[in-house]
Amino acid sequence: MSSPISDKEYPIEPRWTLKHALLIVFILIISSSFVFFDRSDKQEDGIIGLEVVSIIFLYLFISTVLRKKAFHYTFQDDFLVLEQGIFSKQKRYLPYLTIQNVFLFQGPLDRIFKLACLIIENAAQGENSLENRKNRNAFQIIGFYNNRVTIPGLSKQNAEFLKVAVLERIKANPVDTSQSGL
Amino acid sequence: MKISLSKTREQFPLSEKKILKKTIKGTISKVLFIGVFWFVAVISKVLDSKVHATSSNAPVFYTILALSLMFLICILSYFYQRWYFATYYYDLTPDFVVIKKGPITPQEITIPYERIQDVYVDQDIWDRIFGLYDVHISSATISSGFAAHIDGVEKQAAEGLRDIILKTVQQKIGKPKSPVAS
Numbered sequence: 396m397s398s399p400i401s402d403k404e405y406p407i408e409p410r411w412t413l414k415h416a417l418l419i420v421f422i423l424i425i426s427s428s429f430v431f432f433d434r435s436d437k438q439e440d441g442i443i444g445l446e447v448v449s450i451i452f453l454y455l456f457i458s459t460v461l462r463k464k465a466f467h468y469t470f471q472d473d474f475l476v477l478e479q480g481i482f483s484k485q486k487r488y489l490p491y492l493t494i495q496n497v498f499l500f501q502g503p504l505d506r507i508f509k510l511a512c513l514i515i516e517n518a519a520q521g522e523n524s525l526e527n528r529k530n531r532n533a534f535q536i537i538g539f540y541n542n543r544v545t546i547p548g549l550s551k552q553n554a555e556f557l558k559v560a561v562l563e564r565i566k567a568n569p570v571d572t573s574q575s576g577l
Numbered sequence: 578m579k580i581s582l583s584k585t586r587e588q589f590p591l592s593e594k595k596i597l598k599k600t601i602k603g604t605i606s607k608v609l610f611i612g613v614f615w616f617v618a619v620i621s622k623v624l625d626s627k628v629h630a631t632s633s634n635a636p637v638f639y640t641i642l643a644l645s646l647m648f649l650i651c652i653l654s655y656f657y658q659r660w661y662f663a664t665y666y667y668d669l670t671p672d673f674v675v676i677k678k679g680p681i682t683p684q685e686i687t688i689p690y691e692r693i694q695d696v697y698v699d700q701d702i703w704d705r706i707f708g709l710y711d712v713h714i715s716s717a718t719i720s721s722g723f724a725a726h727i728d729g730v731e732k733q734a735a736e737g738l739r740d741i742i743l744k745t746v747q748q749k750i751g752k753p754k755s756p757v758a759s
Binding site: 495497506514517558569 | 681
């Protein structure tokens with residue numbers, strides 16, 4: 396029995412929150428600039444717009460911090476155990492032998508902050524799976540949704556270590572040859 | 578530029594024609610766009626100078642500007658594609674297929690052979706012109722559709738990659754063949 400690997404030893408780095416805040420600011424600036432352009436003749440609307448934008452920013456930022464705090468993962472011998480949820484808690488047990496692919500990703504902001512995102516996918520088709528298909532590039536969402544587990548904000552070194560750890564566990568849990576490969 | 582070689586890439590190399598193909602494919606629409614702008618700007622200036630019976634250096638200036646922009650886009654795109662080509666990594670390890678691409682925002686996908694659903698080889702119109710092939714490796718996930726492909730290999734390499742992947746998949750999940758009834 397190897398000792399379990401968890402978010403305690405390989406945490407989501409605090410600077411990921413800062414990176415995410417920058418991303419939110421960037422998106423809000425882009426989207427709110429359209430509103431300001433549209434209503435440039437009405438200054439009062441502009442002031443209300445700024446308040447609204449600040450509230451949206453606070454909401455998105457705080458929810459990100461809380462989601463990060465609520466998300467936990469543990470690599471056990473047979474399962475990848477995941478927990479998430481601020482109000483409604485969810486726990487997922489993902490057998491290594493169902494993992495379809497492992498994805499390591501670095502966006503432009505990840506490069507600046509020296510972070511990496513690990514994505515683990517199986518073939519599960521849960522609720523809203525069709526909507527999720529349209530949003531195939533939604534990499535930076537933390538936690539699990541449908542067939543995808545996203546662990547963002549890892550240091551490059553930790554992400555590489557976790558990737559190897561998952562691959563070793565996939566190897567240690569081979570599929571019965573009578574299966575179709577799914 | 579140092580090429581990130583693996584045993585697989587040494588055995589089944591990417592074609593250098595890929596650099597040229599991707600440069601042309603990536604720049605042609607931008608060059609045409611600038612060309613159309615240049616044409617409209619020059620024609621309007623020429624007509625304007627005829628109406629007002631004045632002479633202007635603007636058409637020459639527009640021509641130099643358009644040509645410089647086109648040249649700059651082509652050069653930048655060419656060097657980016659060379660960089661992309663050099664960092665393109667793929668390896669068929671005994672247990673996994675590993676594909677890593679993207680010099681600025683790297684993404685790495687690892688697929689266990691047992692999860693590969695099919696392998697297909699295709700050519701778009703640019704591949705037809707340059708005699709190149711794309712080898713796609715599908716697992717049951719959406720990400721594998723856009724990340725798990727080795728593009729820009731010549732026919733021999735494409736067939737070699739396809740054969741070796743299919744053979745390994747067969748070894749990993751296949752059962753001994755039984756004769757077909759009737």
